[in-house]
Amino acid sequence: xxxxxxxxxxxxxTLQRRIVPTVFLFLGLALLIFALAAFAxxxxxxxxxxxxxxxxxxxxxxxxxxxxxxKLGSESLPVTINPTEFGLSVHSExxxxxxxxxxxxxxxxxxxxxxxxxxxxxxxxVNTCKECHADQFxxxxxxxxxxxxxxxxTNAPLCTDCHxxxxxxxxxxxxxxxxxxxxxxxxxxxxxxxxxxxxxxxxKSVHGAALADGNTDVPTxxxxxxxHNIQDPTxxxxxxxxxxxxxxxxxxxxxxxxxxxxxxxLNSYVADFHGTTVTLFQKEFPGQxxxxxxxxxxxxxHDISKVDxxxxxxxxxxxxxxxxxxxxxxxxxxxxxxxxxxYEPSPQHYAIVYYVxxxxxxxxxxxxxxMIFFILTDIYRRTINRMKKGAKHS
Amino acid sequence: MNTVTQTxxxxxxxxxxxxxxxxxxxxxxxxTGIPQKFSTSNISISIIQGLGGIxxxxxxxxxxxxxxxxxxxxxxxxxxxxxxxxxxxxxxLPSIQDAKDGLQALAYNIGFVKTYPQMGRYTFEEKxxxxxFVWGTAVMTMxxxxxxxxxxxxxxxxxxxxxxxxxxxGGEAVLAVLAIIIWHMYxxxxxxxxxxxxxxxQTEQEMLHEHPLELADxxxxxxxxxxxxxxxxxxxxxxxxxxxxLTIAMLGGIYGFVxxxxxxxxxxxxISQSVEATATAAP
Numbered sequence: 001x002x003x004x005x006x007x008x009x010x011x012x013x014t015l016q017r018r019i020v021p022t023v024f025l026f027l028g029l030a031l032l033i034f035a036l037a038a039f040a041x042x043x044x045x046x047x048x049x050x051x052x053x054x055x056x057x058x059x060x061x062x063x064x065x066x067x068x069x070x071k072l073g074s075e076s077l078p079v080t081i082n083p084t085e086f087g088l089s090v091h092s093e094x095x096x097x098x099x100x101x102x103x104x105x106x107x108x109x110x111x112x113x114x115x116x117x118x119x120x121x122x123x124x125x126v127n128t129c130k131e132c133h134a135d136q137f138x139x140x141x142x143x144x145x146x147x148x149x150x151x152x153x154t155n156a157p158l159c160t161d162c163h164x165x166x167x168x169x170x171x172x173x174x175x176x177x178x179x180x181x182x183x184x185x186x187x188x189x190x191x192x193x194x195x196x197x198x199x200x201x202x203x204k205s206v207h208g209a210a211l212a213d214g215n216t217d218v219p220t221x222x223x224x225x226x227x228h229n230i231q232d233p234t235x236x237x238x239x240x241x242x243x244x245x246x247x248x249x250x251x252x253x254x255x256x257x258x259x260x261x262x263x264x265x266l267n268s269y270v271a272d273f274h275g276t277t278v279t280l281f282q283k284e285f286p287g288q289x290x291x292x293x294x295x296x297x298x299x300x301x302h303d304i305s306k307v308d309x310x311x312x313x314x315x316x317x318x319x320x321x322x323x324x325x326x327x328x329x330x331x332x333x334x335x336x337x338x339x340x341x342x343y344e345p346s347p348q349h350y351a352i353v354y355y356v357x358x359x360x361x362x363x364x365x366x367x368x369x370x371m372i373f374f375i376l377t378d379i380y381r382r383t384i385n386r387m388k389k390g391a392k393h394s
Numbered sequence: 395m396n397t398v399t400q401t402x403x404x405x406x407x408x409x410x411x412x413x414x415x416x417x418x419x420x421x422x423x424x425x426t427g428i429p430q431k432f433s434t435s436n437i438s439i440s441i442i443q444g445l446g447g448i449x450x451x452x453x454x455x456x457x458x459x460x461x462x463x464x465x466x467x468x469x470x471x472x473x474x475x476x477x478x479x480x481x482x483x484x485x486x487l488p489s490i491q492d493a494k495d496g497l498q499a500l501a502y503n504i505g506f507v508k509t510y511p512q513m514g515r516y517t518f519e520e521k522x523x524x525x526x527f528v529w530g531t532a533v534m535t536m537x538x539x540x541x542x543x544x545x546x547x548x549x550x551x552x553x554x555x556x557x558x559x560x561x562x563x564g565g566e567a568v569l570a571v572l573a574i575i576i577w578h579m580y581x582x583x584x585x586x587x588x589x590x591x592x593x594x595x596q597t598e599q600e601m602l603h604e605h606p607l608e609l610a611d612x613x614x615x616x617x618x619x620x621x622x623x624x625x626x627x628x629x630x631x632x633x634x635x636x637x638x639x640l641t642i643a644m645l646g647g648i649y650g651f652v653x654x655x656x657x658x659x660x661x662x663x664x665i666s667q668s669v670e671a672t673a674t675a676a677p
Contacts, residue, residue: 337553360565
């Protein structure tokens with residue numbers, strides 16, 4: 001009943017064994033011919049660009065060679081890309097291809113670069129940045145750097161001057177959504193490329209020194225100046241806004257308690273002449289100039305030191321007096337004590353002020369209370385008299 | 395003539411003008427001063443903005459202060475004339491009788507005594523207000539000087555006096571403004587409609603109610619007995635030179651008050667040494 005069936009490969013299989021390698025051979029040849037043709041005619045390659053854009057490895061094959069540069073007018077632009085550095089960049093991480101930014105390049109030889117300088121070249125490239133970073137690009141249009149550029153300053157920075165697109169590491173942590181610690185530490189150095197002198201001052205300041213130690217509480221350049229829409233720090237609006245700017249951190253108990261710094265600094269400032277005026281200017285005419293002192297006029301701008309620093313600290317009267325005399329040239333030693341140094345008057349500090357306030361705290365209600373009491377009795381008597389008179393008449 | 399139509403001159407035109415000038419400067423001082431004391435409140439901010447900003451506000455305040463000082467100087471000269479030349483009764487001087495009158499008025503209001511005190515040219519209420527104004531003006535002038543001229547002041551005084559002056563100036567201001575609103579408004583405009591500072595006169599009925607002792611003096615012919623012409627002339631000859639010297643001294647004082655120092659530079663100093671950015675190469 002049970003017949004053994006012999007298993008044999010079907011005929012077609014044996015046929016395939018012979019055909020497949022042949023097909024591959026033809027395909028390979030075709031590809032070779034196509035590739036040769038592509039190299040020979042760029043126009044033909046461009047038409048197939050979308051399908052076959054060159055990979056980064058393809059570009060890097062040439063561009064990792066050291067010492068390659070392009071002449072732009074009298075300047076020369078190095079075009080060497082370190083594959084390791086590029087590999088660590090956020091653009092590589094996100095899988096951005098060289099040709100995503102270098103759109104005009106798709107094969108070799110590359111089209112001639114028309115730019116006459118490196119700045120010229122960069123300024124044509126920033127439009128590419130805009131495609132992915134539109135927000136940042138728009139903000140920059142509002143910035144002091146953009147204004148400098150429009151005023152013809154060719155050393156004003158473009159996107160690529162702060163963010164080298166080939167090496168720029170990730171700035172915003174993927175999970176935290178905040179600036180990474182590494183990025184924060186790097187900011188001041190980025191600005192220092194052009195603002196060297198300011199950076200040297202900042203490095204020695206109380207904020208700068210702590211920043212270098214990895215402290216994340218202290219501000220770096222961008223915390224005060226903003227990031228892309230950096231405003232003119234010599235403008236009246238910046239001056240008038242300074243107390244609010246410093247107060248952002250200096251009224252935050254969570255931060256200040258760590259260092260034993262009072263958070264009453266803003267209130268005590270606003271309560272005094274300078275602070276009252278500046279606050280009112282900031283609220284009413286933010287763009288109008290006033291020469292009344294703000295935080296930075298006494299504490300310094302980039303070179304802020306601790307107030308008890310034995311050399312520069314303004315807790316020392318003679319150091320403070322120098323600051324006073326910048327606007328009050330005739331001021332003498334006593335004058336500096338007219339400023340209460342952010343103290344809340346108390347029996348220990350500024351006792352006279354404390355007792356004057358205390359006196360009026362009781363004197364005003366006592367006098368006015370007495371007056372009101374007398375007036376109330378007077379109203380009472382007049383009402384009674386009128387009622388009696390009315391009763392008599394009727 | 396009956397008690398309603400018969401009027402008595404209470405304040406001649408010069409005194410009324412004086413009052414109006416002081417009232418105007420006081421109002422301006424309060425209006426421009428109180429918002430400075432409470433500068434963070436929204437009402438203050440609106441007032442300050444409405445008047446053209448804090449610098450304009452301070453200028454108005456300073457100008458009104460000068461008017462108040464000139465008014466005070468004028469008042470001193472007039473008082474000098476009244477005391478030394480006319481030898482008027484110093485009816486504004488406070489006395490024990492005023493304290494007694496005040497207590498009696500209070501006792502009457504509460505119902506402890508049957509009669510309201512009879513008072514002379516100035517009632518205890520008016521004297522209280524007058525001397526409060528004198529005290530207030532003195533405090534405000536001294537503390538105002540310290541704030542207006544802090545560099546001059548701290549040549550002789552500790553620096554702490556300047557914020558102390560500011561504290562006192564503000565406290566006294568609140569007291570003065572509220573006292574005027576409460577005491578003056580009630581006593582002069584609500585309790586009775588006293589028009590003496592408008593038309594200068596009071597009717598016999600009003601005099602009978604408010605200043606019966608003065609009315610009695612007027613009727614008896616013992617109020618305001620003027621010296622004879624020769625004596626008047628003699629005293630004027632003595633007083634006028636003194637008044638002239640006083641005038642020069644007081645005007646000099648006010649000039650010094652305003653111009654003792656230039657406290658701060660008017661120019662706007664550079665915020666920091668401007669550091670030029672240096673160019674670097676693009677990557």
